[in-house]
Amino acid sequence: MNRSRVVASTIAVIATVVTLFPVYWMVLSAFKPPGEIQSLEVRPWTLHPTLDHFRRVLGGENFARYFLNSLAVALTVVVLSAVVAFLAAVAVTRFRFRFRTTVLIMFLIAQMVPVEALTIPLFFLVRDLGAVVPAVGLNTLGSLVLVHLAFSLPFAIWMMRGFVAAVPEALEEAATIDGASRAVVLWRVMFPLVAPGLVATSVFSFITAWNDFIFARTFIISAKDHQTLPAALLVFFKPDENDWGGIMAASTLMTVPVLVFFVAVQRRLVAGLGGSVKD
């Protein structure tokens, strides 16, 4: 037992180093002066950290604005998809109705369509939608919220299913007997109980929305104030000019918020993902 713990711990540490290394390298390169990046003697540390790359990435652009835009879109998507997915998950786990399995399979199929192929139809849809509801037309953050919601929902529902199923039905029945209305049972009893599951699924919704390049650059054509972070950082990802310092600084800026989000929900994430086998 003791030996297996030592072996396991050793493997865990090695895996940690291997996994973390690219992230470390990214941050390190973002702080290295250009001379050291170009140097043919690569060192895994730097004695002359510099903020030059960050200044260049942030320079001139309305970076704070893009950052807030991205954050606003991602968080709205997280909240909306949590609520909507929760309701749908309750429907497919707690009720028996015609086409239940069909609906479930539909949610699964919805994830299989290659997102890239849908940009063209979606573009026209959003454009025409904007004529009716200006808040979600082209060049708005609303349009981004809508499509990311659509792309994160199927998976969110699919995952929430397990969590809702894990809540003992006896609890609901007890609440109902106590005279609680359906709405109260749903929002006051069930909803808090599936919180860990909600966290786990929200991680995915957040990533979907946060990492998106495609829709951000397809829908936000001319509204400079509605640009999101990835689209603004795109200029540094040039295949031809290897401005590694700039690329790494831009990457670091994109990764850190997600990382913070992950670490913040880490414990609940693990608890949540395990939830679906407890029954």
Add this chain to the structure above:
Amino acid sequence: MKMLNRAIAGAALLALAACAPSTAPSASGGDDKSGTLRVWLFDEPNRAPKEKVVGEAIKEFTAANPGVTVEVSYIPTTPARHEKFKGAFNDPASAPDVAEYGNTDLAEYAAAGGFADLNEDLRAWPEGRDIGTDLLRSATVDGKVYGLPWYIGIRALYYRTDVFGELKLKPPTSLKELTSTARTIREKRPDLYGVAVGGEYTFGALPFVWSFGGDLEKLDGAGSREGVKAYTDLLADDNCPPQACAGLTGGRTVELFAGGKAAMGILGNFNRSAVDAGPAAGKYAVVPLPGAEPGSIAPAFAGGNNLGVMKSSRHRSLAVKFLELLGGKTYQTKMYEAMGNLPTLTSAREELAAKEAFLKPFLDTVAAGTRFVPVDPAWVKIDNQKVIPTMLQKVATKQATVEQATTEAAAAVKAAFGGS
């Protein structure tokens, strides 16, 4: 069977209902004399100098046109630009009035019907007559001029004077000499590549093809094959090993030369600052890329960017005015000083040539005649399908002979032209 029925039913449906949402509303512009003029320019990794010059132009423009504001967006040049422009064509409400675009993208944008014909405007503009016909062609499709060539980029042969001095070599005067010189260097200085070439460097390879009398439209012709052979012969262990060079883009070959790893390189006038920032600084000179015939100059590709007015612009005459200001001699010269962009106006170029010895080989190349890719949407397809790089790489990696690879590429080119 059912599938087919559905498809046909769907076809009818699309014709009725979905056809409308899938096409752009007709872009009818206007001619407001006030308001906001939206301008799209390409973003640059180091944008500040460009922004400064553009800022001066805007100041001058708004002073002359009270009640007008100019809003500039810097858009990325990565493939994202295609989506931006297509978005602008498909949703005129989002479109800018004036836009900078790469001249190789022109054909596709013209086919999409996004830009306005400026033929009359440029003819009425005194400075407009100063643009060479070669260059104006890179903005022309079917007799319509969809923009003002703003600046060009010309490539020539950079070489290391210290290495050439040490090995007692002379700059090559023919492509054959280029090959032998490159091999000599590689043999005597194995730490260097003779001439940096890349399998993805389309605009480095095309001058070879053109110089042997070949052309894109007949890649399986004898001249083209000679050109492809001459170029891919350089992608070999005795010059630039395929393991290292087959995957290189033009930008990476610039890095190789600038980083002091190659004795020669086919670089543009716009690469000067990159070279000056590296170990090759102060140890290089430039000559025109020699052609197949001794003493000749290989036809160079006239890459560059144009300024165009969108068809949907609601400020047509203001947009033209701004374009003529930014694309005029004063600001072309300022853009050269800021970014190293070579002016398209002959007089501006001549004045610079008198001042700047560095520009001579590039201007000699222009004078010897430049070539351009076919102004046809097919080119965009050929470019995106990587027809030329695939051809070069297959030969360099010995997956195919020159004959096989050129035959295959010629078929792809033919298909691209036939399909559009």
Add this chain to the structure above:
Amino acid sequence: MTTLTTAPAGPSTRAGTPPRRRGGPRPWLYLLPSAAVLVPLLGYPVYMLGLLSVFDYRQAQVSGGEPTRFIGLANYAALAGDGRFWSVLGQTVAFAAALVVATLAVGAALAVVLTRAARVPRLLLSLAAMAAWAAPAVTGSTVWMFLFDADLGLVNQVLGLDGFNWFYDKWVAFGIVGATVVWHSFPFVMVTLYAGIQAIPASVLEAAALDGASAWHAFWRVMVPMLRPLITIVVIQSIIWDFKIFTQVYVMTSGGGIAGQNTVLNVYAYQTAFGSSEYGLGSAIGVVMTLILLAVTLLYLRALYRGGEKL
């Protein structure tokens, strides 16, 4: 579309514990918000995708320069006759299969390691996994590419392979891209399975240990069966994600590698649709991809049903 709706109807009657309540209109009420989002924003575009695939639809048609033309199955016929499509399809399936296996193996192995490791290494590994998980695909790919850069990359410096190009050989390039994909996706598998193992009652594992089962044996005979619902999710998700792999390949091999040797289906579809503005043909590839994924997933689900799983 007909196949999609009829296929799953059969086995549902065998589902393990179907929900007890008959809710009348209530479940539909709960499904309404999802439907309101998904039908117009996903259903309709998918329908359009299917439609576009039977049309001659290029940029000229998009901008209204030329009329859209119904061409039936010509796009599909063009694909079927395109040798490159088949070779890309073949290597996509092989690459995706390898990725699924590798991701599951690494993820499952590390999940077991997590349950046995001491507290601090466990915490470190979960945090590292979070970091890999959090890294956006574009940035992750770029960093890996930088590490394996021929001249400035750390790997070549350490191994003393000056100028060695990792992306020259087709299989080596696939290997590096594959490693990046696994790096991005193993955390999901690891964390999910770890959480699942944690939820297994300790008594069950102890009983197995008392029976003298080896760790290996306990894993396959006790843990795997108990984790099956989770494994199902993980496998299906991995298949879906890996078959649609795009960013890592696109970024790291600059759009398909030397002479296009590393092209996968999604990259091919993207280049066809956007690069060449052949939206009709690109849509057809998208439809084919969806159908293949569907077939694979349904086969997998059916195999599970046979084994008595519920959905």
